Amino acid sequence: MRIGIVGTGTMARVLGAQWARGGHDVLVGGRDTDRAAALAERIGGRSGTPRDAAEHGRDAVLLAVPYGAAVAVTSGLADAVRGRTLVDCTNPVAPGFVLETRGGPSAAERIAAAAPGASVVKAFNLCHESVWSRTPPVFDGRPLAVPLCGDDAPALEAVRHLVRDLGCVPLDGGGLDRAGLLEATAALLIGLWVGEGADAQAIAPPLAYAGVDLA
Numbered sequence: 001m002r003i004g005i006v007g008t009g010t011m012a013r014v015l016g017a018q019w020a021r022g023g024h025d026v027l028v029g030g031r032d033t034d035r036a037a038a039l040a041e042r043i044g045g046r047s048g049t050p051r052d053a054a055e056h057g058r059d060a061v062l063l064a065v066p067y068g069a070a071v072a073v074t075s076g077l078a079d080a081v082r083g084r085t086l087v088d089c090t091n092p093v094a095p096g097f098v099l100e101t102r103g104g105p106s107a108a109e110r111i112a113a114a115a116p117g118a119s120v121v122k123a124f125n126l127c128h129e130s131v132w133s134r135t136p137p138v139f140d141g142r143p144l145a146v147p148l149c150g151d152d153a154p155a156l157e158a159v160r161h162l163v164r165d166l167g168c169v170p171l172d173g174g175g176l177d178r179a180g181l182l183e184a185t186a187a188l189l190i191g192l193w194v195g196e197g198a199d200a201q202a203i204a205p206p207l208a209y210a211g212v213d214l215a
Contacts, residue, residue, distance in 0.1 A: 001019075001024045001025070001058075001059035001060065001158070001161065001162070002024075002025045002027075002056055002057060002058040002059050003016075003019055003024050003025065003026045003027070003056075003057055003059060003060050003061070003062065003162075004026075004027050004029060004052075004053035004054055004055070004056040004057025004060070004061040004062070005026060005027070005028045005029065005045075005053055005057075005061075005062045005064055006029050006030075006050045006053045006054060006061060006062065006063050006064060006065060006073060006077070007028075007029075007030060007050075007062075007063070007064035007065040008028060008030035008032065008035045008036050008039050009064060009065070009066075010129040011062075011064040011089055011124070011129055011132070012028060012030075012039065012062070012064040013039055013042070013043060013129070014129045014130075014132040014133045015062060015064070015089075015124065015132055015166075016028055016039070016043045016045060016062075017042070017043035017044070017133070018132065018133075018135070018165070018166050019162065019165060019166075020043045020044040020045045021043075021044065021135075022165045024165070025045075025046075025056075026040075026043065026044075026045035026046070027040070027045060027046045027047065027048055027052060027053050027056040027057070028040045028043070028045055028046070028047050028048075028053060029047070029048050029049050029050040029051065029052045029053025029054070029056075030047075030049070030050065031049070031050065033047065033048070033049060036048065036049075050073065050076075050077060051077060051080050054077045054080035054081050054084065055080050057081075057084055057085075058084070059085065059158055060084070060085045060086075060087055060158050060159065060162060061081055061084050061085065061086050061087065061118075062087045062089065062124075063086060063087065063088050063089065063090065063111065064089060065090070066090070067090040067091060067092040067093075067100065067107055068100075070088070070090045070107065070110075070111055071110050071111060071114045072114075074086070074111050074114040074115045074118075075114040075115070077115065078114060078115040078116070078117065078118075079117075081115050081117070081118040082115070082117030082118060083117060083118070084118050084119070085118075085119050085121060085152070085154075085155035085158045085159065086111070086112075086115060086118040086119065086120045086121070087120075087121050087123055087124070087159055087162075088107065088108045088111050088120055088121070088122050088123070088125075088179075089122075089123060089124040089125050090107050090108075090111075090125065091107070091125050091183060091186045091187070091190075092106075092107040092183055093183075093186060093187045093190055097187050097188075097190055097191030097194070097195055098187060099180075099183060099184060099187050101180070101183065105180075106122075106176075106179045106180030106183055107179070107183055108120055108122040108149065108176055108179035108180075108182075108183070109176060109177070109179060109180070112176060119150065119151070119152035119154070119155035120150060120155075120176060121148055121149065121150035121152075121155050121156060121159045121176075122148065122149040122150065122173070122176065122179035122182050122183075123146060123147070123148045123149075123159050123163070124146065125182060125183065125186050126146075126147070126182065126185060126186050126189060127144070131144065132166065135167065136166060136167020136168070137166065137167060137168055138167065143167055143168055143169050144167075144168045144169070145168065145169045145170075145171050146163045146166075146168045146169065146170055146171065147170075147171040147172075147173035147182060148160065148163070148170055148171065148172065148173055149173040149174055149175060149176055149178045149179040149181075149182055150175065150176055151175050151176050156172075188200075
């Protein structure tokens, strides 16, 4: 797959490295082209500007910039990501572990509004970069599950492919109108992990004890 990555931070590095290692054609684009070139050399991909990455990502474009810049960056690339699968891994979490978007559209919906021709999929926002650098992210024999929210079937299938290539299991989280739930979950988990030092995974029982009728 041809994957463009807009951004040069930790999420760009860890996800880009995994996909490049898996044989995908990855191009990293950043405003600082020297930094993008250094990252691309490190992960085994190519480099350029954010527009180069958007144009390269025929199969998927990962938006890996801080949420505060995400809408503006997306708006500036709206023509380049038209018809593309745009993967949003941002978290609009402010100090105090609260949502910056509370009371309004989710980050993913705002990004989609900034590039109405793109098919936005929310994914990869629940885990620290150290998790994504594991090969594969398997814990006690159980592969990590990655929920996805989006409205376009081909875009969702492309992202499922990328999830499986990490050794993870994709989960259907519903349409893009449910992306805010993923973002709120991230805020809750980060607050528990960082603020309380808690084992947040322990808040949910195994499926057999969740009161769900599986018959």
